[in-house]
Amino acid sequence: MAKIVVQVDHCKGCELCVEACPVGCIEIDNEVLNKLGYHPAKYKGTGCTGCGICYYTCPEPDAIIVYKKNEREAA
Amino acid sequence: MAKDILKKPDALYEVYHRKPGEDKKNIHYCPGCGHGVLHKLIAEAISDFGVADRTIMISPVGCSVFVYYYFDTGNIQAAHGRAPAVATGLKRANPDTIVISYQGDGDLAAIGGNNILQAANRGENITVFFVNNAIYGMTGGQMAPTTLVGQKTMTTPYGRSVQNEGYPIKVVELLATLESPAYLERCALTDAKNIAKTRKAVRKAIKCQIDGKGFSLVEVLSACPSGWKLTPVQAKKWITDRMMSYFPLGVTKDVIDEREGYHPEKVKLTGDRIEEILGLKKEKLFRDKSMSEVPEQYRNPQIKVAGFGGQGVLLLGQTLAEAGMRHGWNVSWIPSYGPEMRGGTANCQVHISENDIGAPVVDFPNILIAMNKPSLDKFEPTVQPGGIIFYNTSLIDRKPERDDVETVGLPFTDIGDELGSLRFANMVVVGAIIEKTRLLDEDIVKEAMKEVIHNKKFIPDNIVAIERGMAEAKKLE
Incomplete structure (x- = not known):
């Protein structure tokens, strides 16, 4: 199953990924304040198709990693 | 080849050692800034083409002045607007080098306007990425040559007026009037479709240089949420709603396929040859006289x-x-x-x-x-x-x-x-x-x-x- 991992301390909370995700599986985590002082993005945990749109929308090089397949299969 | 994992490209450093201060893992751009996206697209292309070791990125003056913090390539930071001249020297001295000039609108279209025009007209085999965000971002949001008519900036508090400041410069259309450039396109960092098109254009422009086809420039409409005083999501929409009608997306020139690749030999200058050129070898009549x-x-x-x-x-x-x-x-x-x-x-x-x-x-x-x-x-x-x-x-x-x-x-x-x-x-x-x-x-x-x-x-x-x-x-x- 595809998934994304948000590296919390790289996210600046711009919400572009939230807005861009075609299946709406990313949200802003208002419970967390990261080291940079932002509420970071969070994967809802299901629904990711591994399309990669969030990765290319995100301005931060390190904030989002997309695993198009199961992490174990990919490795 | 499709990748199974999408993560930071190898052509960006793992840790940004050149960046001063404690935080050496995060880029310095504001939330929602287009620079980061374009950095990723360029770095991905350089990595995929396997040319990082022979690439030199030229940082401009502007927010992207610190391009050299991030790219694991050769790096030079040029004086304001002079990146195309520096690029020319680098490319001519070492034709194998992949020279990428990264410039903003103040840098490229204002103070460096003639530099880019002449480099394009000479058909230098370099690649230029031109980030157009319609404003001077770094210095606090002043009017740029690309600022839209009516757009309020620090120096146009009532909006840019045609009578006072003229119309915004359309760079890729302007350069398309020249014979020499091989490839010119305008893209936008907005939705998934346009980012995908930008990605394609970035790769095409770098490939153009690798193949020796000549000058290429990609203008990228990019958000400056801080300068525009909008949220990142609003800023993205502003590009679509406001910028694109004046700056239409698309290819303004593409003659890559019509051209033969040109791959000049590196000119090797030995000490003997330099002395010969300067006329130092000739026996000359000298006589010290008081x-x-x-x-x-x-x-x-x-x-x-x-x-x-x-x-x-x-x-x-x-x-x-x-x-x-x-x-x-x-x-x-x-x-x-x-x-x-x-x-x-x-x-x-x-x-x-x-x-x-x-x-x-x-x-x-x-x-x-x-x-x-x-x-x-x-x-x-x-x-x-x-x-x-x-x-x-x-x-x-x-x-x-x-x-x-x-x-x-x-x-x-x-x-x-x-x-x-x-x-x-x-x-x-x-x-x-x-x-x-x-x-x-x-x-x-x-x-x-x-x-x-x-x-x-x-x-x-x-x-x-x-x-x-x-x-x-x-x-x-």
Whole structure:
């Protein structure tokens, strides 16, 4: 199953990924304040198709990693 | 090849050691800024093409001045707007290098407007990524050449007005009017579709350079949420709603497929070759001479040579300066002439000195050469007492009025004409100067003359002219 991992301390909370995700599986985590002082993005945990749109929308090089397949299969 | 994992490309450093401060893992751009996206797209392409080791990124002035923090490639930071000139040098010195100029709208379209125009027109085989966010971001949101009509910025608080600031510059359309560029496209970092198109354009532009097809530029409409005072999501929408109608997306020029790849060899310059080019290899006649051997009034002289353009006035001065240098002295030579090549007034100013020369200007000469009447009229009063005036009696129907200077009047033009050409008149003067001042040695002057005269077939005649000048001056005694 595809998934994304948000590296919390790289996210600046711009919400572009939230807005861009075609299946709406990313949200802003208002419970967390990261080291940079932002509420970071969070994967809802299901629904990711591994399309990669969030990765290319995100301005931060390190904030989002997309695993198009199961992490174990990919490795 | 589709990748299974999408993460930071290898062409970006894992840790940004060059970045000052504690945080060496995060880029410095504001939330929602388009630079980060474009950095990722460029880095991904460089990594995928396997050219990171031979790529040089050129950072501009602007927010992206710190491109060199992030890219694991060669990096140079250029003066404001001058990235295309730096890129030109890098590419020409090392044609194998992949040179990428990364510039913003203030940098590229304002202060560097002519730089990019000329680089594009020369068809330099470089790739330029032009980030257009319609504002000066780094300096606090002032109007840029690309600021939209009506757009409020710090310096256009009532909105950009056509009457006051004109219309925004459309860079890719402008460059598309030139023959040389190979590939020009405008993209936008907005939705998934446009980002995918930008990704494709970035790769195409870099590939264009790798294949030796020539100049490529991709203009990227990019959000500046801070400068625009919008949220990142609003800013993205602003690009779509406001910018795209004035800056239409698409290819404005693409002749990549029509072109043969050009892959010039690297020019290798050895020390021998450089000496040859600079003329250092030639055996030259030098002779150290002390100014104490020169009559006192002509030591460390300040010389003014004046006449009509076309009389060889500048060459005369060059001959004296070259000869002075070959005596081991410091020299300077500066010309001053009108825009016309022949017929206007021309003069040159020569210093020959044992000492360091401060300013090359000669306001009060102690040697004046006046080849026509206006020159004598103008400069006679400026000659230092005890100096000498050489004047051309062929064209000057009066004698100098000064009685505190030596005067040497000879029909230089007529003598030149008699020797075969009016153009030999200047070397007749040189002969007279040798004879009268004892400043320069005859054999050295003749060698110096050979150096400054471009058309070598006139050398024998000019030697005759120098000797004739010496003889005529001697007769006056």
